[in-house]
Amino acid sequence: MYIEVLQRMVREIIFDDEFVKTYSRKILGFAYSKTGNTQLAEDLSQDVLLALASSLKQQKNIVDMDGYVYTICCYTWSKFLRQNKKHWNNIDIEAVYDLSDDSDLEEQVNKKILIDKMKTEIAYLTKLHRQIIIMFYYENKPGDEISQTLNIPHSTVRWHLGEIRKKIKEGIEMTDNNLNYIPKRIMAGHDGYTLPEYGQCGLGQDRIVDNICLACYGKPLSIEEIARTLCVACAYLENHIEKLVYMGYLKNIGKNKYQTNFFISTIKHEILKGKYHYENIAHYAIKIYNAINSKYDRIKEIGFIGNDLDKDFVLWAIMPLVTNGLFYNSLHTVLKKNNINIDTPKRKDGSQHWVCATLTDDDYFKKQTEFPDIIIDFFVKSRGNGVKTRRIDNTGLSSFQLDSKATIDIGKHWRNFDDPELNEIARIAEIIINKEIPNEMDKLIIAKAVENGYVKVESGHTALLIPYFTKNEFDKLVTIIDEAKAEVGSDVFEPYIKNFAKMYVKEIPDFVPEADRIHFSNNIYPQYAVLYYLSDNGYLRYPDNEEAKRLCTVVWNTK
Numbered sequence: 001m002y003i004e005v006l007q008r009m010v011r012e013i014i015f016d017d018e019f020v021k022t023y024s025r026k027i028l029g030f031a032y033s034k035t036g037n038t039q040l041a042e043d044l045s046q047d048v049l050l051a052l053a054s055s056l057k058q059q060k061n062i063v064d065m066d067g068y069v070y071t072i073c074c075y076t077w078s079k080f081l082r083q084n085k086k087h088w089n090n091i092d093i094e095a096v097y098d099l100s101d102d103s104d105l106e107e108q109v110n111k112k113i114l115i116d117k118m119k120t121e122i123a124y125l126t127k128l129h130r131q132i133i134i135m136f137y138y139e140n141k142p143g144d145e146i147s148q149t150l151n152i153p154h155s156t157v158r159w160h161l162g163e164i165r166k167k168i169k170e171g172i173e174m175t176d177n178n179l180n181y182i183p184k185r186i187m188a189g190h191d192g193y194t195l196p197e198y199g200q201c202g203l204g205q206d207r208i209v210d211n212i213c214l215a216c217y218g219k220p221l222s223i224e225e226i227a228r229t230l231c232v233a234c235a236y237l238e239n240h241i242e243k244l245v246y247m248g249y250l251k252n253i254g255k256n257k258y259q260t261n262f263f264i265s266t267i268k269h270e271i272l273k274g275k276y277h278y279e280n281i282a283h284y285a286i287k288i289y290n291a292i293n294s295k296y297d298r299i300k301e302i303g304f305i306g307n308d309l310d311k312d313f314v315l316w317a318i319m320p321l322v323t324n325g326l327f328y329n330s331l332h333t334v335l336k337k338n339n340i341n342i343d344t345p346k347r348k349d350g351s352q353h354w355v356c357a358t359l360t361d362d363d364y365f366k367k368q369t370e371f372p373d374i375i376i377d378f379f380v381k382s383r384g385n386g387v388k389t390r391r392i393d394n395t396g397l398s399s400f401q402l403d404s405k406a407t408i409d410i411g412k413h414w415r416n417f418d419d420p421e422l423n424e425i426a427r428i429a430e431i432i433i434n435k436e437i438p439n440e441m442d443k444l445i446i447a448k449a450v451e452n453g454y455v456k457v458e459s460g461h462t463a464l465l466i467p468y469f470t471k472n473e474f475d476k477l478v479t480i481i482d483e484a485k486a487e488v489g490s491d492v493f494e495p496y497i498k499n500f501a502k503m504y505v506k507e508i509p510d511f512v513p514e515a516d517r518i519h520f521s522n523n524i525y526p527q528y529a530v531l532y533y534l535s536d537n538g539y540l541r542y543p544d545n546e547e548a549k550r551l552c553t554v555v556w557n558t559k
Contacts, residue, residue: 023069030073048076126223126234129164136161167224183230185360186210186264189386191523192344192353201243203357208232209240213249214359217260218511220253247347249355262355263516267364269507271371274379276500277529281382284496284526285533288326289540291484292319302476305429306467312541316531317467317554320402322481322488323527324387329485330493331522334501342515354519381405381532387525390422396471396559397422402527402552406543420454420466425555428455429468438462453549469556477556493526500524 027048032041052072125133131150135141143161147154188204202209208230215221215229223241227234241258244250251261292299292315299318300307306314335341344352365376385403392398399422424445431438431446438446446462449455456463469477505521531552534540543551 027069027073030070030077034077044077044080047080048073051076125164125167127238129160129167130234132157132160133164183207183211184214186213187358187360189356190353191356191386191519193351194353195349195351198243198247198347198349198351200355201240201247201249203249203355206240208236209244212237212240212244213260213262213264213357216250216258217264218509220257220259222256223258226258247349248345259511261513262357263508263512263520264357264359265520266359267361268368268370269504270358270383271375271379272504272507273500273524274382275371275375276503276524277382277526277533278375278378280496280499281526281529281533282537284492285530286539287488287492288319288322288484288530289315289534291487292322292481295480295484298480299477302469302473304467304469304473304477305432305464309465309467310547313543313547313551314467315540316543316547317552318477318481319531319534320387320527320552321400321554322484323530324400324402325481326485326488326490327493327497327526330491330497333491333494334497334522340518342518345515354516378529378532378536381536382529384528387527392422395423395426396557397426397555398558399553399555401554404528404531404548404551406548406551409548419452420449420550420553420555422555424449425454425464425466425468426557428462428464429555432462432464433470453546454553466550466553466555469554471557471559474556474558496526497522497524 028041028045031044031048032038035041035044052069055072128150132146135146135149136143141149143154143157146157150157185207186204188200188210190200194200203213204210211230212226215226221229223234223237226241227237230237241250245252245258248261250258253259296311296315299314300311344354346352371379384405388399388401388403390399390401399420427442427445428449430436431442436442446455446457450457454465456465501521501524504524505517508517508521531540535542
């Protein structure tokens with residue numbers, strides 16, 4: 001009976017059914033646990049409600065309502081206990097909570113809230129300001145001692161103290177505290193090469209790094225503003241920001257502000273590329289296919305390891321070599337004709353790469369209505385994790401690989417471009433060519449390659465399941481490929497690139513560095529689109545699951 005009365009009182013005071021449902025029984029339970037008496041519990045519950053209603057009228061944007069209600073309960077119980085303790089003979093040990101404090105309940109709650117806000121604002125201060133405030137207020141050091149410790153003038157210390165007080169006051173009085181900020185995620189890669197020490201500063205892997213770059217994207221912010229935006233203490237941001245600035249991922253604006261220094265595309269940006277491919281790739285794909293297909297018998301007659309593999313599988317491996325060469329030759333022509341000379345950004349760690357970043361949105365495809373399913377389908381097929389060329393200079397071993405949707409479909413979410421190990425593939429090829437009997441070490445290498453899908457062993461015979469060319473064989477392949485390129489036109493993709501750039505550059509924000517705008521508006525990468533257009537339209541068959549493990553991989557030797 002009493003719980004219904006309690007709920008009705010809460011509704012009348014606070015007018016929130018959800019609050020009533022959540023807290024009325026909890027308050028009564030707290031009261032009974034403290035008093036052990038039904039009548040006293042009811043009296044205490046009423047006092048809690050009155051205190052809660054009074055306090056809630058003055059407070060907004062309470063982050064932890066459970067903690068807030070519990071604090072009110074504890075303070076009210078303390079006050080209730082002081083008023084009634086003369087009537088009780090025995091007191092539980094927990095009942096000594098703040099017994100000696102006769103201050104007003106509302107004043108105590110407000111003081112606690114103020115202290116919590118001050119702690120938050122101090123956390124948002126920069127490292128220097130945190131050092132000063134700790135030394136001045138907590139360690140009681142005079143200004144001249146702080147000046148000596150930090151090696152800055154005494155007058156500067158006084159100025160910083162004034163700035164600190166001003167910032168904390170403004171922060172406490174701020175009504176928009178951005179508590180609804182939802183962290184976002186970036187999918188990141190690179191065009192060029194990175195080095196292990198800095199890599200990409202955790203971009204795409206560390207959510208703090210992702211959100212620092214997103215917060216500063218197109219809007220210069222100080223460290224304190226970044227901290228407030230992300231609701232993260234400055235101490236957790238400073239090291240990340242230092243590395244991002246060092247790598248050129250953030251640039252300094254003015255004295256103490258930072259702005260993201262690379263292009264962050266959205267899923268819509270990426271779909272626009274897929275749409276462009278879908279609407280324009282047919283002519284190019286068919287032209288390239290006809291040029292290579294007409295010469296396939298000559299390619300097979302070279303006698304390379306793998307020439308007995310299925311024709312379509314071999315074309316999946318060789319055609320990207322042709323398309324890749326045609327694209328980059330056409331891109332060079334476009335840039336030269338427009339007097340554009342941009343170099344891949346050189347990073348301070350010695351690496352050289354563009355940042356390829358896309359803002360993820362897991363709900364995008366559920367919400368979007370702009371693109372039909374057929375465009376979405378081709379967008380998925382025409383993107384990938386990149387084209388990878390490798391070379392081991394002292395051996396002359398080289399490889400060409402292209403990640404593709406077929407590889408992803410079998411559960412390999414983006415291929416490992418360090419696989420296969422080129423020296424191991426070359427050793428297996430040597431065993432096959434010379435008809436050697438594998439030794440124990442060779443058997444381990446072969447077993448590993450079998451597990452990864454690059455080799456099979458049947459009746460004691462080892463077979464390599466990707467095209468492998470010796471130097472002489474590869475020279476012959478290059479001759480045939482050059483003939484195909486000449487037939488298609490070495491600058492065949494020039495209009496493809498120019499028309500895409502004209503459309504896409506309008507989608508890149510003006511605050512993005514000009515070099516990024518040029519680079520990303522000219523790099524349409526048709527290698528994937530060619531393969532999937534041909535497969536969708538019956539020129540090539542789709543690979544099976546076993547073929548997908550080693551798809552689009554060619555290895556050769558130049559020595």
